[in-house]
Structures are given as structure tokens and as C-alpha cells.
Amino acid sequence: MRIMKTAIEMKDVRKTYGKDIVAIDDLSLTVGEGTIYALLGPNGSGKTTTVRVLTSLAVADEGDIFLFGKNLKTNLLRNWVGCVAQASGVDPMGTGRENLMLQGRIHGLKGKDLKNRVEEMLERFNLQKDASRLSMKYSGGMKRKLDLAMGLIHHPKLLFLDEPTTGLDPEAREDLWKTIRQLQTKEGLTVILTTHYMEEADELSDRVAFMNEGRIVAEGTAEELKNKLGGDTLSIQCTNNAQADRAKEILKVFYQVTRDEDTLYVHSKQGAEELPKILKILESDQTEVRSASVSRPALGDVYLMYTGRALREETKQ
Numbered sequence: 001m002r003i004m005k006t007a008i009e010m011k012d013v014r015k016t017y018g019k020d021i022v023a024i025d026d027l028s029l030t031v032g033e034g035t036i037y038a039l040l041g042p043n044g045s046g047k048t049t050t051v052r053v054l055t056s057l058a059v060a061d062e063g064d065i066f067l068f069g070k071n072l073k074t075n076l077l078r079n080w081v082g083c084v085a086q087a088s089g090v091d092p093m094g095t096g097r098e099n100l101m102l103q104g105r106i107h108g109l110k111g112k113d114l115k116n117r118v119e120e121m122l123e124r125f126n127l128q129k130d131a132s133r134l135s136m137k138y139s140g141g142m143k144r145k146l147d148l149a150m151g152l153i154h155h156p157k158l159l160f161l162d163e164p165t166t167g168l169d170p171e172a173r174e175d176l177w178k179t180i181r182q183l184q185t186k187e188g189l190t191v192i193l194t195t196h197y198m199e200e201a202d203e204l205s206d207r208v209a210f211m212n213e214g215r216i217v218a219e220g221t222a223e224e225l226k227n228k229l230g231g232d233t234l235s236i237q238c239t240n241n242a243q244a245d246r247a248k249e250i251l252k253v254f255y256q257v258t259r260d261e262d263t264l265y266v267h268s269k270q271g272a273e274e275l276p277k278i279l280k281i282l283e284s285d286q287t288e289v290r291s292a293s294v295s296r297p298a299l300g301d302v303y304l305m306y307t308g309r310a311l312r313e314e315t316k317q
């Protein structure tokens, strides 16, 4: 049996800002080497702070962090870590190659080593033929790939991606997922990503952690998390938000209900049997229902259960 080594271990980590803001609280998590790991949570739940302490951009007040078995407090481990922030680090006035050369120099690469690594990265990310073009002329997907290449120029073992596909069209998103998967399978890279897209976490990551108020409230593979919820999800769309709000007040006496605008999500062990009963309750209250359906819980339903909010709501803020 292959024993998976640990890439990240956080033990009871706490980080506060000023006197009152506890950004992360007694946070413990373990990420296996070569894993794609997704952090999800509402705005302000502590995802960025977690990434900041892991990448040495912020110092934890309490607790221990180990990267590949080495304590972050007593070792300089920055070179093991690559970061691709949500705001692109690409200089639009430089060509793709110039951006990579600059990033390589920042990391201390020189001469032949630098040149070879830049060409390797251009080839790796399929950017050779555009290497001499100004990056401001690149498409969104190409810019993201250049960002990734810049994050990997110094051979990190651990890559942090902050919302890697935000703003990309579905085709560019799929393409980037493929690239990230190849980094994992071919190069054994460990990837931590934060995302606002539930399907990204579901499709791309091996494990998912939901954060809420600075803590991890659920963790596991997407399948494990969905199974934990069990049962069915009933989606009941009302004619407007006010109707849905009223219906929620009635149903919450009997069921676990969450609302996202005009739609209610009711979790039930026996969805198909419960649906007619629910519709009857709503009919007797004269609530107007537009449509209703039963489905297996999706990752978004699990997220709703643990955070009380729909992830789609977060992206609007």
C-alpha cells in the first residue's frame, strides 16, 4: 500500500487582526502530497487568511504549520511555494517571455538555467507561438496560463491558486482544469485552490474543505460530503422572493429549509414521498409554486447546510 506523505499540516492555527477580528480559529487541516484541495466558504470565512499564513505572507498568532514535514516557524520554505493570486501578476506591457524572464530573475534564476526554464514553461503551457507578443493582447485563458507559468517558474512543490478560473468562459475554464490536473498527475504537484464555483471544487479537487467563521466545518471528498447529507434535495421554485420567504417560514417547522431568492431547498430522507405533502401544505397556504423537483444532493446543497448560504449569493457581493 502506498502511504501518502503530508504536504501541509496545520495544527490549531489562530490568526487575529487587531483586538476583535478572529480570521481563523483553531484551524487544523492535513493535505496529502499530490492532492488537489479546494477551500470553499462564504466571504470573510477565512480562506484568504489561511492561504496567507501558509504562504508566509502573514504570521499565525498560535498553532503550528508544517510543509512537507518542516515547521514554517523555524524554516524558510518560501521557495517550495508558488502562488497565483486572483489579480493577475502579468505585466501587460511585457511579452509572455519577458514576464517569465522577470519572474525567474526575482526567484534568483540566471543565465542558461533561466532561459531553459522559461522555454520549458512556454512549451508546457502552450504559449511558444505567442511568447513574443505583448501579453495585453492575450485572451483571458492565455493570461491565466501565463500566470500559472509564472507561479511555477521556480519549481515549487506546492501551488496556491486563488479563484483560478473566475472570469473565464466555460471552454477556457475546462482547458485550465485540464492543465491543473496534468500538473498534478505528471508533476506530482500539490494544489490548494479557493473557488466560488461549486462545480470546480466538485470536478477538479480530490478533497474539499468548507470554511465558516474561521473554522473548517466539513471536510472530505466531494462524494463523502454528499453522502453525509444523504437523502434528497427538493427544489421548490415559487413565483417570487416574498412567496418563497413565506413558504420557508411555514416549512421550516417540519423540514430543514434554505432559500436562495425565489427557490427553496428542502432536505429530506425520502424526497419523492415528501414532495406531494409539501406541495399540499403550500397549496393550503395559497403559496404559488412555479416548479418543483427532486434530486440527489449536490455539493452546493452540502455547502448550504453547513454555511446556511448559497455560494451563488457570495459571488454577487
Ligand SMILES: Nc1ncnc2c1ncn2[C@@H]1O[C@H](COP(=O)(O)OP(=O)(O)OP(=O)(O)O)[C@@H](O)[C@H]1O
Residues within 6 Å of the ligand: 017, 018, 021, 022, 023, 024, 041, 042, 043, 044, 045, 046, 047, 048, 049, 050
Ligand atoms: N488585513 C486585514 N485587516 C483586518 N481584518 C482582516 C484583514 N484581512 C482579513 N480580515 C478579516 O478577517 C476575516 C477573514 O477574512 P478572509 O479574507 O480570510 O476571508 P475569505 O474567506 O478569504 O473571504 P473572501 O471570500 O471575501 O475573500 C474577515 O472578517 C475579514 O474582514
